[in-house]
Ligand code: ADP
């Protein structure tokens with residue numbers, strides 16, 4: 067006979083997987099903070115922090131044969147015949163020297179900055195050492211990167227030592243120790259057993275993957291490269307599977323929500339009429355691509371489930387006009403719109419454009435940014451709440467607690483990669499009784515072939531056509547030595563009344579041999595740009611300082627702006643015609659394309675000059691050859707991999723660690739198919755087979771809040 071008690075699940079302890087890292091014990095606050103910088107909060111995150119490569123300690127070279135060893139690091143094992151440890155002043159703090167003898171010869175091994183070695187090594191010990199060897203007059207000298215002490219007569223057992231992605235201050239050996247501890251805990255934890263594997267058994271069986279335990283052990287401590295490869299194959303599939311499953315679930319959840327009531331404009335005639343009204347307001351004719359995008363939006367907005375659409379269009383392709391068309395439709399449906407931009411200056415500029423268009427159609431529209439007088443702010447909030455405003459344009463100020471809407475029906479997010487998932491959700495949450503339509507806009511192109519697959523929970527519209535009459539920016543790649551000529555070209559442009567940007571990769575001087583904005587500002591003011599109005603802009607300035615500088619530049623007062631990449635999205639100044647990027651090789655192609663998009667916004671011919679003497683500057687030629695953001699994105703992706711493709715990071719909730727979207731695209735397609743099938747069959751993920759997947763996704767959600775803000 068069954069009793070109620072037998073039916074109830076056995077009381078379970080919390081699975082080790084979901085424990086915070088601190089539960090491992092003996093982890094200092096400093097280390098916890100460093101781990102958080104790597105996105106590691108839980109034991110699960112630790113075991114999912116995969117090595118990028120392995121140091122091969124499996125083969126040992128005889129000291130006598132070192133002469134013939136190829137360049138790079140080599141392994142030696144032998145007995146220490148002499149050991150010396152000295153403390154030093156300054157940064158290195160200590161130097162340890164050992165003479166190591168292996169029967170074939172003698173080698174001098176050196177360690178710098180390992181103060182604890184004094185108590186660890188001594189003459190007579192057997193050691194394994196790995197490092198780079200230099201031949202000197204007194205014999206071979208090795209700078210040791212890895213060592214192990216060995217039992218007196220035990221033979222050395224080889225191993226592949228994992229090398230992990232690190233963050234400043236956190237050495238690989240610390241991370242290795244923590245991950246090994248986490249892995250051991252998880253592998254022996256019964257409560258974790260059912261949740262360890264995000265792949266349903268049927269999915270991994272079809273692909274003949276070995277079990278999850280194997281993959282995790284083998285990726286962190288493989289006995290051979292082949293074993294690591296096998297593990298990697300499964301884990302790459304997992305990464306894609308998780309991304310596809312989480313986006314499919316989010317999409318399903320959104321489709322189940324209620325859209326604002328747009329019935330009054332739902333007929334084809336009503337929509338056509340609004341569009342006609344809109345086109346009469348415009349000082350230009352919509353391009354074909356803009357019209358298609360508006361069609362997509364109007365279609366979405368008149369359905370019963372909320373719109374969730376991404377509008378992709380290169381800089382200058384005219385996304386604002388498309389957004390305005392959507393806002394007009396919303397107002398005809400008696401709904402309010404909120405337009406959120408990443409900076410005050412950008413919000414102000416968008417407000418000017420939008421209100422010029424929409425006021426003419428009778429819309430009441432206001433600007434809500436941080437810097438407003440208190441009374442103005444309160445007045446705007448009051449009018450929003452009572453429905454006396456039809457639209458509002460603003461910054462983060464829009465999502466503060468006291469902002470409320472009478473009937474929010476449309477949310478537009480400009481330059482979406484600057485906002486986290488949470489900020490978008492916060493704005494959406496200001497509607498009541500329904501979920502507003504959402505449009506996110508981005509100028510960061512994702513190659514056409516990938517966009518639809520990656521943004522599985524978003525519909526995508528692409529504006530792939532620039533308004534007529536635009537002059538493409540002329541782009542040049544120039545070596546360092548040409549800087550004088552480049553700066554005198556900038557002076558010529560300024561003499562013609564134009565403005566210029568000079569972008570540096572760093573804010574302040576450092577050991578890295580790259581240009582810093584502070585140093586350049588000082589130098590250029592004194593030399594090349596003496597007598598010009600030059601300003602400095604970087605991310606360590608306060609919000610107010612930045613806004614002030616950007617406004618002075620937008621007003622045309624500042625002639626040359628020396629800046630870091632903070633200007634990437636913040637600026638729309640048609641009179642700026644020159645973009646100089648110093649140390650251009652430091653940047654990704656897509657980022658350079660964004661920077662280039664700051665010029666070429668007016669009638670005059672614009673120029674982008676990429677200055678670099680870096681070794682890999684050939685790749686910059688892609689930019690000199692094309693102005694098409696999609697081509698640039700395609701090239702960038704080929705060169706750099708997928709982790710950084712705009713938007714994917716925030717989007718999946720979890721980054722790709724091993725997967726490479728282009729290289730592994732076939733795997734991606736397969737994993738997505740499998741994930742969609744699982745979600746379609748069991749949308750609540752209630753089947754026991756889906757427990758691992760369900761808890762994995764829940765953990766991602768639980769920690770995405772912290773991740774998004776860090
Ligand atoms: P982005 O896509 O970068 O946000 P904007 O919406 O700011 O581009 O538009 C860039 C410029 O192009 C604006 O000055 C805008 O008025 C103009 N523009 C937009 N659409 C057209 C069009 N169809 N024909 C001519 N000019 C246009």
Ligand code: MG
Pocket residue numbers: 385386480
């Ligand atoms: Mg724009």
